[in-house]
Amino acid sequence: MRELRPLTPDRVGDLVGPCAPCTFWQTVPRNGHSDPREPLEQLADWVETVTADWGPPGRVAYVDGQPAGHVLVAPARHVARLAAFATSPSDPSTLMLVTAVMTPPYAGGGLRKVLVQSAAKDALRHRARSLEVVAARPLAVSRHSCVLDVAFLEKVGFRVERDHPAYPRLRIELRTVVTLRDEAAAAVARVLARVPGVRPVPETHPNGSSHASVTDRA
Structure with missing residues (x-):
């Protein structure tokens, strides 16, 4: 089963990646000193704060109950x-x-x-x-692994809003992506069909046809 669940404070332990749990985007060292709290505690507090102000700041992807990836989104003030x-x-x-x-084996399969x-x-x-998103070009020095690359974002529809040799800001106009729900479900089915040992779950429609689906839980 494939699911995209809202990011909540109790799910920060399911964030994945080479630096997870990571607070790169959520914190800035002040006077050379970092927050002494554990990263999971900092992330849980951040998620709670953003949720109260705006809503759940992202989603966690699960495959057969196991965390497979995550996306974070929030107003710039957070x-x-x-x-x-x-x-x-x-x-x-x-x-x-x-x-x-x-996270492997999904890193190169399209789930991102x-x-x-x-x-x-x-x-x-x-x-x-x-x-919008601040991303990295190949010229970026000491790029953090949580900074997305420009080439990937341009492939999914983002365009440069404010250019920079290393870290431009990109933007996507959402009116051009109004069919995201169906596209996401179809993309998940195609990607997971190529993963050994993972079989799409068929979803039957009123017309009798079936296709694999992704569960998007609010």
Whole structure:
């Protein structure tokens, strides 16, 4: 079974990736000192804060009950690390794609695109007109693994909004992606069909046809 579940404080332990649990985007060292709390505690507090102000800041993907990836999205005012980038948006209400991370064997299979699509779909629910992201070009020095790459984002529809040699800010107009739900379900089915040992769950429609589906739990 494949599911995309809202990110809640009790699910921060299911965040995946090479640096998980990671607070890169949520924190900025002050006067050379970092927050002394454990990363999971910091993340849980961040999720709770964003949820109270805006809504669940992302989704966690599960395959057969196991965490497979996650996507984070939040208004810029809740993404503290943006202040370290020259291309950070001036409007604190700008909705930002923070990161999208997958774990093997799904890292190269297309599920990351599905996660980005789910973030855009959540943005649409909030009546947002666009979604922005600060990303990295190959010239970026000491790039953090939670910073998405420009090439991937351009493939899924983002375009440069404010250019920079290393860390441009990209933007996608959400009116161009109004069919995200069906596209995401179809993409998940195609990707998981190629993963050994994972079989799509058929979903029967009124017309008698069937296709594999992804569960999108609110």
